[in-house]
Amino acid sequence: MLFEKRFWPGIADGSITVTFRRWKKPQVVAGRPYRTPAGIVDVVAVDVVDPADIDDDDARAAGYADASTLVTDLRGDASRATYRIEFRRSEAPDPRAELAASAELDDGALAEIDRRLDRLDRASGDGAWTRVTLELIAAHPARRAGDLAEMVGRERAPFKLDVRKLKNLGLTESLQVGYRLSPRGRAYLDRRR
Incomplete structure (x- = not known):
């Protein structure tokens, strides 16, 4: 999974556990590990969400100050589905x-x-x-x-x-x-x- 460099420390220390993506179809599957520049993460859940329903708690878990900033920063075509991907640092060695x-x-x-x-x-x-x-x-x-x-x-x-x-x-x-x-x-x- 790709993440901007600014998120790597939070992924590595476990403080970032959620990300949001606009995709035509899901690009990750719950239950699988994925390599990131900050280490391997295990995807826990992948759900379609309405961007208007993203709250500040999820935004902070994604490394943002608040939901408004996160939604503004979402990339891609706004007509595509928005996916909430929950993950955790993998305990398994790389x-x-x-x-x-x-x-x-x-x-x-x-x-x-x-x-x-x-x-x-x-x-x-x-x-x-x-x-x-x-x-x-x-x-x-x-x-x-x-x-x-x-x-x-x-x-x-x-x-x-x-x-x-x-x-x-x-x-x-x-x-x-x-x-x-x-x-x-x-x-x-x-x-x-």
Whole structure:
């Protein structure tokens, strides 16, 4: 689920537990976990509401001072349904973090990483980028994404999106600035060198 950066601290500390969205149809399902920039949240309920019925308590739970401010800030076509999404911080660990920490790679795991990297390379309009990017991050940990992208002649935004794909495979970790290889990513490169 996407949230503006201003809401991340409240999601992370558990003070924000509700959000409102205008959608054609629901984009989340109650009972499922979703990754946010502030961590994983479990969606508790998804209900259609009339914006006029949003009260100040819900607005505060969504990170707003009052209902009027929240309703004014709702994005999207006003003719679409307004959904109230209640969520809580997940107690379960981030599966990407668990995967990233697993540096034990048997031949089967190594082959699966190869298969997935090859698939990402084939699907890219920029050609083979996965292993080059892993090597780049290994050589320049904690380097700004824009600097890394420039080193390989790419635009920053698509480069960051690609690094996120490597993170989803448990091969990289995001830092305050830049990235580093995860233990799994280091183990993969060590086995392939």
